[in-house]
Each structure stands twice: as C-alpha cells, then as structure tokens.
Amino acid sequence: MSKTIRWGILGAANFAREHMGPAIHMAEGAELAALATSSPAKAGPFAAFAPGLHIHDSYDALLADPDIDAVYIPLPNHLHVDWTIKALEAGKHVLCEKPITLQASDFDRLIAARDASGKLAAEAFMIVHHPQFVRARELVQGGTIGNLVHVDTVFSYNNTDLSNIRNQAEAGGGGLPDIGVYTFGAARFVTGQEPDKILSARLRFENGVDVFAQIAADFPGFTYGAVVSTRLFNRQEIVFHGDEGLLRLTCPFNANVHDMPRLEVETAGMTVTTQRYPGINQYVIQVENFCKSVRDGVAYPCPLEFSRGTQDMIDMVFAVGGRG
DSSP states (O other): OOOOEEEEEESOOHHIIIIIHHHHHHSTTEEEEEEEOSOHHHHHHHHHHSTTOEEESSHHHHHTOTTOOEEEEOOOGGGHHHHHHHHHHTTOEEEEOSOSOSSGGGHHHHHHHHHHHTOOEEEOOGGGGSHHHHHHHHHHHTTTTSSEEEEEEEEEEEOOOTTSGGGOGGGTOSHIIIIIHHHHHHHHHHHOOOOSEEEEEEEEEETTEEEEEEEEEEOSSOEEEEEEESEEEEEEEEEEEESSEEEEESSOSSBTTTBOOEEEEEEGGGEEEEEEOTTOOHHHHHHHHHHHHHHHOOOOSSOHHHHHHHHHHHHHHHHHHOOO
C-alpha cells in the first residue's frame, strides 16, 4: 500500500480551518495528524473533522514530531520564509501559503534550503491544480484561439477591516501580495511566458498597503492588463484574446466559492463552447498532487521556480508604481 503522508499545520488560521485543514483530511494519500496552537478553543474545530488530531502547543514542538512528514504553513506573510526554512531543516516537506516571500530575492534562501534538505517545498498556489487551468493552458498554447494578442485579468474584493492582516503593512499585507499573485501567475501559467516590461502601474495605498492596482505590461507575444483591488466589489475573470477567438474563465480563483467556474471558448461564427466545473475542490487536488510528488517523485505542478517568477513580476510592478 502506498505510504500515507502525515500532515501538521502551523497555526489555527481561519483559512486553514475552513479550507486547507478539511482538504488535507479529505485528500487521498494524506492524513491531518497534528496542529500547532496554544489555544484549545481554536483547536476544537479542527479536531471536530479530524478525530485523533495531536495538538502541539508550539510550532517548534510540531516540527520536532517524528511522526509528521509534511507541514502546511498558513501564518502571516512576513513569517513564511523563516518558518518554511525551519520546517525544511527539521526534515519536513512544506506547503506554504502564498505569497511564500515578499521579495523575489528571498527565493534564493528557500531554494537553497529545499535543495539542502532534499524535501519538497512549494507555495500553495492552488489554481494551477484545477482542471480549468490545465485545460486553458492546453487550448491557448494549442492555438484554439489563434495567435494570442491580449490577456485581461481582474480580481477584487472589499476588505476595509483594519484589524485584518491583509491591511497591515508590518504583516506583509496588500492587494498585490494577497491576490495579485493570482492575476499574474495565472497568465504566466496558461501562456508559459514571462513579462518583458511593466508599461504602467497605477497604485493606490491606504495605511501603507496597496489597495488598488491598474497594470499594463508587455509579454513577448501579447499585451497584458490587470486590475487588482481589495476595495472594490467582488469580481474575478480572465480573458485570453486571440486573433481567431477568445477564452474566458469566469471564476478562475475562488472556484465554487465565488461562483461555479466556467471555461468559455468563442470562435468564428459566434460559436461558444462552455465547460463547467461543479463540485471540484482545488485544495484537495493540490494536497493530492503534493503527496504524489513526495511519495512517488511525480513532478509538482508549481515548484518554487515558478512562484519566483510571479514574485519577480510583483517586484517589477512596485518598482514602476512605487511602494506607497
């Protein structure tokens, strides 16, 4: 029988409780075995869906647990690099929430620690595991919409709670670190291209964090536009516009949470083909792909080198638009 990967979670974050904890518990080949938190009240909801969960009162205690193979890190952004490296040095595989770093140069440390440990370390960039993105990449790179000319992306939601870490500069908050990773990484994943130049970056800041960004960029084969905001009504969409058709993803990021995802292809004669993806949990697929990579040596869809490219693009945008 294939080895089950035993997981621990560093911290009882809301996102871990609502999404990634249940995903680890449900994923084939995975077991949610431990949680590090000093709060019994926060541990309760995790133990409710994962009976037998071992509760450690510190992150270090969980990393010292010899029964844990892999850890998931949902800590605030500014803690990601250090705790990922600590976990690798403790002999654990690591899946860390995005953004795994706040500047591209930090990937040097992460990749060096990964290589020295011989363990898998990756950013939890779940969208590349969803079949809508795998299919979009096949169609765009396969020429279904002809020559790709322009990519248009938008991701927004309204978060004015100043106590939320996404609105705290000292915790690595801001719209681009939080959701810009999706608008940038999605275009890079589907097209297989990297940006040549950021043509313009109109940024608005509040309390030291970016809350609105309007971006124009050049890629080798197409132009690119994006709107990213944490102060607008909920919206998410990507359009890949070619000279012979267009491909639209209507719910590319929070699949089956924001809406049911649809992949629409429109070609000559106003022919529209729609594929829907109800009931697919991209977090579960992410965990299963991670476990396959650890257990069977299967190539992981989102290595650190890919994630570095997204952070490179974020750094380019801040270089043009400023950091507030």
